[in-house]
Amino acid sequence: xxxxxxxxxxxxxxxxxxxxxxxxxxxxxxxxxxxxxxxxxxxxxxxxxxxxxxxxxxxxxxxxxxxxxxxxxxxxxxxxxxxxxxxxxxxxxxxxxxxxxxxxxxxxxxxxxxxxxxxxxxxxxxxxxxxxxxxxxxxxxxxxxxxxxxxxxxxxxxxxxxxxxxxxxxxxxxxxxxxxxxxxxxxxxxxxxxxxxxxxxxxxxxxxxxxxxxxxxxxxxxxxxxxxxxxxxxxxxxxxxxxxxxxxxxxxxxxxxxxxxxxxxxxxxxxxxxxxxxxxxxxxxxxxxxxxxxxxxxxxxxxxxxxxxxxxxxxxxxxxxxxxxxxxxxxxxxxxxxxxxxxxxxxxxxxxxxxxxxxxxxxxxxxxxxxxxxxxxxxxxxxxxxxxxxxxxxxxxxxxxxxxxxxxxxxxxxxxxxxxxxxxxxxxxxxxxxxxxxxxxxxxxxxxxxxxxxxxxxxxxxxxxxxxxxxxxxxxxxxxxxxxxxxxxxxxxxxxxxxxxxxxxxxxxxxxxxxxxxxxxxxxxxxxxxxxxxxxxxxxxxxxxxxxxxxxxxxxxxxxxxxxxxxxxxxxxxxxxxxxxxxxxxxxxxxxxxxxxxxxxxxxxxxxxxxxxxxxxxxxxxxxxxxxxxxxxxxxxxxxxxxxxxxxxxxxxxxxxxxxxxxxxxxxxxxxxxxxxxxxxxxxxxxxxxxxxxxxxxxxxxxxxxxxxxxxxxxxxxxxxxxxxxxxxxxxxxxxxxxxxxxxxxxxxxxxxxxxxxxxxxxxxxxxxxxxxxxxxxxxxxxxxxxxxxxxxxxxxxxxxxxxxxxxxxxxxxxxxxxxxx
Numbered sequence: 001x002x003x004x005x006x007x008x009x010x011x012x013x014x015x016x017x018x019x020x021x022x023x024x025x026x027x028x029x030x031x032x033x034x035x036x037x038x039x040x041x042x043x044x045x046x047x048x049x050x051x052x053x054x055x056x057x058x059x060x061x062x063x064x065x066x067x068x069x070x071x072x073x074x075x076x077x078x079x080x081x082x083x084x085x086x087x088x089x090x091x092x093x094x095x096x097x098x099x100x101x102x103x104x105x106x107x108x109x110x111x112x113x114x115x116x117x118x119x120x121x122x123x124x125x126x127x128x129x130x131x132x133x134x135x136x137x138x139x140x141x142x143x144x145x146x147x148x149x150x151x152x153x154x155x156x157x158x159x160x161x162x163x164x165x166x167x168x169x170x171x172x173x174x175x176x177x178x179x180x181x182x183x184x185x186x187x188x189x190x191x192x193x194x195x196x197x198x199x200x201x202x203x204x205x206x207x208x209x210x211x212x213x214x215x216x217x218x219x220x221x222x223x224x225x226x227x228x229x230x231x232x233x234x235x236x237x238x239x240x241x242x243x244x245x246x247x248x249x250x251x252x253x254x255x256x257x258x259x260x261x262x263x264x265x266x267x268x269x270x271x272x273x274x275x276x277x278x279x280x281x282x283x284x285x286x287x288x289x290x291x292x293x294x295x296x297x298x299x300x301x302x303x304x305x306x307x308x309x310x311x312x313x314x315x316x317x318x319x320x321x322x323x324x325x326x327x328x329x330x331x332x333x334x335x336x337x338x339x340x341x342x343x344x345x346x347x348x349x350x351x352x353x354x355x356x357x358x359x360x361x362x363x364x365x366x367x368x369x370x371x372x373x374x375x376x377x378x379x380x381x382x383x384x385x386x387x388x389x390x391x392x393x394x395x396x397x398x399x400x401x402x403x404x405x406x407x408x409x410x411x412x413x414x415x416x417x418x419x420x421x422x423x424x425x426x427x428x429x430x431x432x433x434x435x436x437x438x439x440x441x442x443x444x445x446x447x448x449x450x451x452x453x454x455x456x457x458x459x460x461x462x463x464x465x466x467x468x469x470x471x472x473x474x475x476x477x478x479x480x481x482x483x484x485x486x487x488x489x490x491x492x493x494x495x496x497x498x499x500x501x502x503x504x505x506x507x508x509x510x511x512x513x514x515x516x517x518x519x520x521x522x523x524x525x526x527x528x529x530x531x532x533x534x535x536x537x538x539x540x541x542x543x544x545x546x547x548x549x550x551x552x553x554x555x556x557x558x559x560x561x562x563x564x565x566x567x568x569x570x571x572x573x574x575x576x577x578x579x580x581x582x583x584x585x586x587x588x589x590x591x592x593x594x595x596x597x598x599x600x601x602x603x604x605x606x607x608x609x610x611x612x613x614x615x616x617x618x619x620x621x622x623x624x625x626x627x628x629x630x631x632x633x634x635x636x637x638x639x640x641x642x643x644x645x646x647x648x649x650x651x652x653x654x655x656x657x658x659x660x661x662x663x664x665x666x667x668x669x670x671x672x673x674x675x676x677x678x679x680x681x682x683x684x685x686x687x688x689x690x691x692x693x694x695x696x697x698x699x700x701x702x703x704x705x706x707x708x709x710x711x712x713x714x715x716x717x718x719x720x721x722x723x724x725x726x727x728x729x730x731x732x733x734x735x736x737x738x739x740x741x742x743x744x745x746x747x748x749x750x751x752x753x754x755x756x757x758x759x760x761x762x763x764x765x766x767x768x769x770x771x772x773x774x775x776x777x778x779x780x781x782x783x784x785x786x787x788x789x790x791x792x793x794x795x796x797x798x799x800x801x802x803x804x805x806x807x808x809x810x811x812x813x814x815x816x817x818x819x820x821x822x
Contacts, residue, residue, distance in 0.1 A: 027342040035345060041423055043361040045349045045761070045778040051331075053756055053767040053798075058192065060237040068143070068232040072096070076130055082107065082214060083126035093146045093190050093230040101128050101210065101227045105217045110462050111453050117528070119467050120393075120450035123214035127162075130208050134166045137202035140234040144194040147229055149185050152222025155362045156775035158184045159227055160211050161195050166204035174244045174788050175201040179799045184768060184776045190230075196798035199243050215773070216454040216463060219365025243797045244788065246304040246651070246753050247271055251328050253310070257750035257763030258343060259334030261822070262316050264739045266335070268751070269650055270297065270308040272326050281310045286320035286332050297325065302649040303693060304703075304793075309650050331764050340745070340819050343762045344409065344420060346779030347812045350760075351402065351427055353777045354809050356394060357383030358430075363774050368392070369457040373438065373446030373468035382446055382468045385434035389783075390770045390806040392451040396438050397476050397531055401606075402813035403431030404483045407490050408820035424816075425491065432487055435480060436504060443511035444472045445480075448529050452773075473523045475534055475542060477512035481505045482546035485553040502553055509550055513562075516543070524672065530604035530810070533673045535591035537573035537599065538609060540566045545613035548620050560621055567613055567630070569593070574633055579658070582695040587640025588658055596666040598658055602673060603711040603783065603803070604810060605720035608817075611637060611727045618731070638728040638737050641721070645740060647693055647701050651752065652743020653714075654721045656705040659689055661698050676709040684708065684790055691792040704787045704794070713783030713804040715758060718744050719814035726821035741818060748781075748815070754796045758782060759815070767798070770806040781811035 034045050049055050070076050074097075079085035083103030092098050103126035113121030137143075149157045165177040176199055185191045195208075210229065217223075242249045250273030260266040270281075283293035293315040297308040310325060318336040322329060352360070359366045368383040385399035406428035413421040438446040449468045456463055484505035488498045515523070521536045534542075547563035550556070572593050579585035589610055591597045601607055614637075617630050624630075644655045664670050664682040674681060685706055693701040704714060726741030728734065749757040750765065757763035761778035769780050783803045788795040796804075 027345065031342055031345065038349070040419065041345070041349050041352050044353050044363060045346065047776055047778055048761050051764050051766070052760075053765045054194075056765060057196070057237075057241075058194070060239045063236040063238055064139070065236075066140070066234045068234055070132060071099070071130060071232040074099070078129045078131070080127040080129065081125040081211075082123075085128050088228060091148050091150075091228040093148070096230075098148075098228045098230040099128065101126065101212075101229070102224055103212055103214065104224050105214065105221050106223065107214060108462075111216070117450055119465050120452060122452050123216060125211055125213050127209055127211035129162075132205045132207055134204040134206060137197060137205050137234060140202075140236050141198045142194050142196060142235040142237055143208070143232060144192070144235055145229060145232040147183070147185055147191045147193055147227055148189065149187050149191075149225065149227050151187050151225040153220035154187055154218075154222070154225065155220070155364065156184075156773070157187045157225065158182055158772055158775065160213075162207075162209040162211060163195065163197075163200055164206045164208075165201045166206040167201065169201075174795065174797075175199060176797070176799070177201045179797075180801050182768075182770050182772055182800045184771065198241065199797035199799055213452070215452055217456065218367065218454045219359070219457075221454075241798070242754060244795050245793050247307070248753055248755060252755055253323055253325060253328055253330050254753065254755040255323065255330055255333065255751055256746035257331065257333060257755075257757050257765065258745075259336065259339040260746070261339060261742055262318060262335060262337050264735060264742050265311070265313040266315065267313065267650065268310040268323055268330070270310060270325050270328065272308065272328060278326055281323060281325040283312055283315060283321050284324055286322065292317065292319070292321060300650050303647055304649070304651075307650050333763075338416075340822070341417065341420070343749070343759060343779075344413075344424075344816065344819060346759060346761050347781065347815050348406075348420075348423060348427060348779065350777045350779030350781070350807070351386060351406070351809060351812050353774060354386040355430065356385055356387050356392070357381075360774075363777075364454070366457065368451070368455055370455050370459050370461070370464045371449065371451070371468060372464075372466045373470050374466055375440050375444050375446075375470045376442075378440065379466070380438055380440075380446055382438065382449055384437065385431055386809045387773065389808045390772050390774075390802060392453070392773050393449060394451065395448040395529055396435060396445055397447065397479060397529065398810055399431045400435045400480055400483050402809050403428045403435065404486060405813035405817040405820070406431065407483075407487055409816045411490050412820040428487070429491070429497075432483075432501070435483070436500075439480075439504070439508075440470070442472075443477060443508070443515075444470055445476070447471045447473070447476065448526060450528060469526055469529075471523075471526060472511075472515060473525075473531065474512040474515040474519070475523070475531055475539055477508050477515070478543050478546040481509035481512060482542075482549040484508060485546075485549040489553055505550060505553060509546060509559075512543075512546075527675060532675075533601070533604070534606075535597075535599055535669065536593075537570045537589050537591055538606065540569040541610050541613040542606075544570065545609060545616055548613070548616040551620055552616075563613075563617055564621065564624060564626060567617060568626075570610065570613065571629060571633055574636065576636060579696050579699050582699070582701075585640075585643070585658060585695055585699070587636035587638070587643075589637075591666075591669050594666075596660070597663045597669040598660060600656060600659070600673065600705055601717045601720065602705045602707045603713065603716070605717045605814075607717070607720040608723040608727065611724040615727055615731045634728055634731060637724070638732060638734060641725050641728070641740055642736055644701060648703050651747060652740065653703075653747045653752070654718045654725065654740060654744065656702045656717065658695065659692070659700050659702050659706065661686065661689060661700070674706075674708050675711055678708055681708055688790045688792065691790060703792050707786070710803050712786050714786065715748065715781060715784030715811040716808070716814050717784070718747070719811070719818050723814065723818045723821065726818060730821060738822075741821060744818060745815075752785065752796075753794055754785075756796070758784065767805070768800055770800050770802050777807070779812070780807040781815060782806060783808050783811065
């Protein structure tokens with residue numbers, strides 16, 4: 001058998017295992033080949049830049065172009081920090097001398113951070129800055145340039161561009177007076193780059209700068225990095241994009257760029273600037289080029305505006321299609337039962353590429369072996385799990401959360417797609433092993449570390465860190481017990497590992513219960529950790545869910561009793577009476593029985609735990625006397641979600657929910673939820689509330705959360721609530737709730753006002769993300785769409801910055817967890 005024949009057979013077998021069957025009821029053969037070449041995701045999937053937002057933007061027609069002459073004069077630039085700035089003739093794109101910025105990768109000094117978090121640090125900065133003396137750039141909406149990086153042995157290279165306007169106040173509501181924008185680059189070649197000026201105030205441009213933070217050497221890096229910068233040009237380009245508001249850009253149709261599930265509603269939203277000469281839209285079959293479906297657009301008036309909605313819900317034939325409406329046409333998308341398979345492979349790829357303590361090909365070598373926790377004279381290396389986000393931080397509970405999501409996905413896919421299931425399982429086990437190894441004998445765990453630098457892996461050198469946080473938080477430990485129990489029941493074929501997981505689950509639950517009996521609810525002392533905002537009602541629901549998991553694992557009645565006992569507190573926190581005649585005004589949960597504050601999430605979210613606890617109780621204790629109460633609580637919450645969805649129509653994003661006007665006075669809850677709030681946070685809270693929908697004299701409905709600091713972005717928030725909706729839908733056999741879950745998926749991949757997919761490589765028009773440590777990665781997901789100026793409308797500027805565009809493994813886990821319901 002020749003190698004070609006063997007490869008053909010391998011592709012065919014793998015394509016079948018990956019569900020790549022025509023019509024598009026799975027994934028395309030190109031992705032199958034990429035997955036095969038990755039060793040089935042043991043090296044990164046390649047990036048597809050061609051369908052990205054930036055690639056499409058660079059194809060827009062140019063109206064005017066003006067070279068930035070000041071940038072060509074070397075004396076106009078000022079250098080600060082480490083490194084050196086010079087002119088160079090050796091590397092040029094234009095044929096003229098270029099700016100050459102060089103910097104060292106190490107300084108011989110220890111990284112220095114802030115006094116309250118000293119190891120979240122860099123070795124310093126290298127910066128080149130151009131003073132523009134208040135130049136007016138309002139005639140332009142893009143600054144374009146070329147960058148050539150020379151970084152020996154560096155698989156990941158990037159640089160930041162800093163923009164500052166002299167007048168520092170915001171203009172026209174949303175124009176920013178300053179911004180930092182990250183540019184991920186390809187090493188040893190000219191990169192065509194740009195800064196989108198559309199979201200920036202530019203009437204008095206004070207300065208632009210390029211800068212790099214020194215983060216140390218990874219395994220293969222050389223001692224220096226050089227950047228050549230050439231051909232800066234100011235441009236005005238056609239084709240308006242939007243970054244603010246609910247209405248799509250003119251002559252755009254926003255839709256799920258990954259496609260639609262056969263079941264449920266299938267809608268797109270249009271904004272035709274060419275007028276309404278026709279109300280007909282068509283669904284065109286990509287294979288036959290014939291009209292597969294035709295109907296009238298519906299003019300819909302909602303609380304967010306007036307839209308033309310294209311509804312093809314009753315069309316159910318699997319295949320690839322595009323929409324034509326007037327002169328506007330979409331790219332191709334699929335309709336089918338397995339349209340999310342490709343996204344699962346891509347998101348799995350992103351999680352794999354975030355591995356810590358593992359040599360990820362093309363990204364980094366084995367890392368952070370010399371990062372330690374210490375407890376009672378013992379030390380554990382904190383290398384392992386997955387890096388938190390764009391930086392190199394790590395949180396044990398976050399790794400545990402993602403491991404659970406991977407296990408859910410494995411269980412869902414084990415009979416549908418065995419190859420994908422096997423790889424999901426392998427990645428879950430990588431995370432589980434990190435969770436287990438960071439456990440000290442007395443139940444304390446290494447819990448988190450904020451980190452920006454690479455380390456040399458040699459113990460006893462200048463970059464060693466031994467300040468990993470260690471704590472014994474009962475909430476975290478209850479969750480570890482639940483995840484361990486679920487893993488023990490799910491990971492078949494490895495009896496020794498399952499037995500050990502079961503043992504750890506029992507021990508962790510016992511230790512957590514002991515801490516609870518001694519101290520009660522609380523113990524949230526680490527403000528940088530994602531459990532810091534946990535409410536008492538959520539805590540009690542978590543204990544109940546963990547106990548039900550142990551009951552499933554062991555069959556021991558003590559766990560069933562504990563599960564039933566702890567949920568009673570949570571049920572006392574559920575609103576069971578409506579706020580007048582307001583839709584969706586009952587069924588939500590308060591933070592505690594005082595009912596001063598309602599449960600909300602800002603950044604991280606475990607909103608789904610209420611339904612996890614109640615549904616598992618119903619499934620494991622059907623004959624319990626409280627069963628009707630549990631079932632009714634699920635129904636109440638499901639109806640709440642169905643009621644509030646009207647406030648974001650015709651989009652399907654779940655609103656943040658109901659707020660009470662006096663929540664800011666509940667200081668303990670308010671300041672555990674909002675980190676680093678401004679001094680006038682209470683006043684801003686009311687301003688943000690009143691931008692929502694007034695339900696009565698005391699309550700408002702907010703579409704997006706109230707938030708203040710940089711820790712905001714909505715992906716994890718609405719996906720977690722989408723998980724709760726889908727769980728309710730499956731349990732209650734309610735397709736409206738299942739549709740709410742689907743809509744969270746659709747919003748994420750393009751059925752949002754900006755028409756952008758938030759998963760890199762998935763669908764179309766996915767933007768470059770803020771992934772400054774590990775570079776651009778196929779399948780990365782950011783923290784998410786946010787708001788601006790205390791408004792309650794979506795804001796998604798082209799500027800690539802943290803945290804809204806910072807990649808986050810939590811978002812990836814929420815995506816997989818929601819998909820596990822379908």
